[in-house]
Amino acid sequence: MEIFDFFVQNREMIYFIILAIFVGIEVIGGVPTVLHTPLMSGANAIHGVVIVGAIIVMLDTDPANIFGLILGFLAVILGTLNVVGGFVVTDRMLEMFKKK
Amino acid sequence: MKGLLEICYLIGSVTFIIGLKMMGNAKTARKGNLIGAFGMTIAILGTIFLFRTEDTTVNTLKFVLIFGAIGIGSAIGWLTAKKVEMTKMPELVSMFNGMGGACAALIGLTEYEHNRGNIAELSFIVAGMVIGTISFSGSIIAYLKLSGKMDKPVRLPNYNSLNNIVLLLVVIASVYVVLQSLVLPVFVIWLLFVVAIIYGILFTVPIGGADMPVVISLLNSFTGLAAAFGGFLYDNKPMLTGGILVGSAGTLLTLAMCKAMNRPLSNVIFGAFGGGSGAAAGESTEKGTVKDIQVSDLAVLLNYSKKVVIVPGYGLAVAQAQHVIHELEKLLEERGVEVKYAIHPVAGRMPGHMNVLLAESNVEYEKLVEMEDINPEFPQTDVVLVVGANDVVNPAAKTDPSSPIYGMPILDVENAKNIIINKRSMNAGYAGIDNLLFYNTKTSMFFGDAKKALTELVSEIKQL
Numbered sequence: 001m002e003i004f005d006f007f008v009q010n011r012e013m014i015y016f017i018i019l020a021i022f023v024g025i026e027v028i029g030g031v032p033t034v035l036h037t038p039l040m041s042g043a044n045a046i047h048g049v050v051i052v053g054a055i056i057v058m059l060d061t062d063p064a065n066i067f068g069l070i071l072g073f074l075a076v077i078l079g080t081l082n083v084v085g086g087f088v089v090t091d092r093m094l095e096m097f098k099k100k
Numbered sequence: 101m102k103g104l105l106e107i108c109y110l111i112g113s114v115t116f117i118i119g120l121k122m123m124g125n126a127k128t129a130r131k132g133n134l135i136g137a138f139g140m141t142i143a144i145l146g147t148i149f150l151f152r153t154e155d156t157t158v159n160t161l162k163f164v165l166i167f168g169a170i171g172i173g174s175a176i177g178w179l180t181a182k183k184v185e186m187t188k189m190p191e192l193v194s195m196f197n198g199m200g201g202a203c204a205a206l207i208g209l210t211e212y213e214h215n216r217g218n219i220a221e222l223s224f225i226v227a228g229m230v231i232g233t234i235s236f237s238g239s240i241i242a243y244l245k246l247s248g249k250m251d252k253p254v255r256l257p258n259y260n261s262l263n264n265i266v267l268l269l270v271v272i273a274s275v276y277v278v279l280q281s282l283v284l285p286v287f288v289i290w291l292l293f294v295v296a297i298i299y300g301i302l303f304t305v306p307i308g309g310a311d312m313p314v315v316i317s318l319l320n321s322f323t324g325l326a327a328a329f330g331g332f333l334y335d336n337k338p339m340l341t342g343g344i345l346v347g348s349a350g351t352l353l354t355l356a357m358c359k360a361m362n363r364p365l366s367n368v369i370f371g372a373f374g375g376g377s378g379a380a381a382g383e384s385t386e387k388g389t390v391k392d393i394q395v396s397d398l399a400v401l402l403n404y405s406k407k408v409v410i411v412p413g414y415g416l417a418v419a420q421a422q423h424v425i426h427e428l429e430k431l432l433e434e435r436g437v438e439v440k441y442a443i444h445p446v447a448g449r450m451p452g453h454m455n456v457l458l459a460e461s462n463v464e465y466e467k468l469v470e471m472e473d474i475n476p477e478f479p480q481t482d483v484v485l486v487v488g489a490n491d492v493v494n495p496a497a498k499t500d501p502s503s504p505i506y507g508m509p510i511l512d513v514e515n516a517k518n519i520i521i522n523k524r525s526m527n528a529g530y531a532g533i534d535n536l537l538f539y540n541t542k543t544s545m546f547f548g549d550a551k552k553a554l555t556e557l558v559s560e561i562k563q564l
Contacts, residue, residue: 027121044196046120088182
């Protein structure tokens with residue numbers, strides 16, 4: 001019965017996940033091959049949202065915990081690289097498609 | 101304050117969906133990317149200034165560290181993304197993907213200690229950490245392979261069974277670390293981290309370079325999944341939306357790429373590409389002789405043709421010959437020759453990569469013809485000029501069931517009246533297999549570095 005309790009408690013989250021999966025599939029459906037590379041690169045930039053977690057780690061770490069702060073600091077750098085690098089390189093690729 | 105943060109997060113989540121949707125269409129793609137970047141900025145700034153829980157302590161040092169880290173990351177990310185040559189883009193995407201995976205891994209490593217004893221939270225933490233780590237080390241290997249620093253697939257004996265054993269070990273250790281967190285010392289999470297790194301490496305090293313785009317796309321959806329687990333942990337909606345979106349879209353994209361190469365995903369991951377019996381069988385076949393053609397003869401041939409189709413491959417990009425080829429195309433068009441480009445779906449190193457490279461040198465979008473549309477035109481084509489492409493025109497994909505690329509759709513260049521192949525040498529292509537097209541009676545080899553040879557060809561035609 002525990003499984004039912006889990007479902008009841010997390011019902012909204014479960015609905016959210018299932019709908020998000022379908023949105024992901026729907027959004028990509030029918031994309032021409034030509035756009036696969038930029039699309040992959042764009043999706044790559046979007047998962048850089050993991051940086052939000054790294055910032056939360058920084059905010060919630062005890063200021064006396066130097067090791068924790070260092071790891072958080074590194075995580076924010078890596079996340080930023082993913083976000084900024086990802087969006088910029090995607091923009092460069094798509095710039096090429098624009099001019100006719 | 102909490103309300104404002106939730107609005108920022110709503111904006112972030114919605115822009116990710118809209119942005120990704122717009123990126124699926126050539127006209128709106130660039131705007132879509134910018135919309136995604138805008139939403140990301142809102143979500144990040146909102147978190148820095150508005151995210152507060154009972155654990156949060158805010159002081160100047162933290163703000164300095166956060167903005168310092170964002171500054172460093174932005175500077176490096178921006179500069180590398182702006183400076184990189186278009187040919188090197190695939191490996192850069194892989195590198196950035198690895199950074200995201202490493203970020204997810206570090207989050208898990210720091211959060212483990214504070215959440216010991218709490219099974220639900222720990223499952224998210226450990227799952228995010230392990231998946232992020234695999235994506236990290238796998239992406240670094242993919243980067244090394246694509247950039248040519250590690251060009252041979254490395255296969256340990258029984259590598260498939262070995263990999264599955266290590267994977268099983270990772271899964272069991274993860275479950276154990278979650279369930280026994282109160283008894284185990286904190287450093288076990290670091291041991292798990294090391295094992296996950298090893299698995300990421302073992303997973304990627306046996307896969308050949310030609311299949312790397314598929315692997316990158318797969319690892320891309322892994323990082324999405326790792327971000328989504330972070331979203332569960334913090335009950336953070338943009339992380340959940342962004343992560344799940346990329347996870348599911350990335351998986352679909354991976355399958356679409358496999359379909360373009362006509363190879364099932366399991367074949368890419370577990371199958372041997374460019375090795376074993378297939379290559380050996382190819383070697384023993386009767387080859388015949390190779391003819392070559394001089395630049396002056398080729399100039400005449402092209403000048404008096406009605407229709408020329410250019411098949412560009414990665415070799416063209418490596419030689420930076422995309423500008424010269426455009427010059428050749430313009431020159432021939434002036435002389436009344438119809439010129440088109442035949443673009444194989446996986447020409448270059450990734451689907452669509454060749455389009456980007458040629459668009460960079462101002463080749464008109466309409467001149468780039470996709471495989472299904474150009475194949476029926478080859479019988480009416482006088483000359484096919486293959487520049488730096490190999491596997492995508494290899495007839496073994498249709499005729500030789502023992503060939504590693506058997507079943508991959510190819511450009512039917514052998515139906516054309518004349519086939520000219522520009523190559524630096526007789527070396528095998530990226531997949532490491534021989535090409536019987538070179539020995540076709542209609543084929544002439546035009547040896548030389550693509551840029552140098554084509555420049556000579558252009559000046560030769562000009563003199564006619």
